[in-house]
Amino acid sequence: MSWEIICKTGDVQDDFPYSAKVDGKEVGIYRVDGEYYALEDVCPHAYALLSQGFVEDGQVECPLHEAVFDIKTGKCLREPADRDLHVYPVRVVDDTVQLQLNSEG
Ligand code: FES
Structure with a gap:
């Protein structure tokens, strides 16, 4: 399992997640309560990037049809999306945010 540097910690704001494209x-x-989280970014419902949605109280709302997901767990909290998001392991080393992308089963 290898860790990949995705961005700087300063690139991620509580209200403005960072959109990354790594290995396609x-x-x-996202940053919630000072911790970093990484979620699959394409909404399971149709094509929208959730990182461009509305973030509040540890949840993100899809910008297209307003499905809602829990940022910490990826859990789908509101339709029309019908499944949870994949959550990637994250670690912070110095001022970099690193992900393990090959954890997808
Ligand atoms: S594309 Fe996200 S709810 Fe429809």
Whole structure:
């Protein structure tokens, strides 16, 4: 399992997640309560990037049809999306945010 540097910690704001494309995968990097989280970024419902959605209280709302997901767990909290998001392992080393992308089963 290898860790990949995705961005700087300063690139991620509580209100403005960071959109990354790594190895062909779109990933959204979020910060909630000072911790970093990485979620699959393409909404399971149709094509929208969740990192461009509305973030509040540890949840992100899809910008297209307003499905809601829990940022810490990826859990789908509101339709029309019908499944949870994949969550990637994250670690912070110095001022970099690193992900393990090959953890997808
Ligand atoms: S594309 Fe996200 S809810 Fe429809």
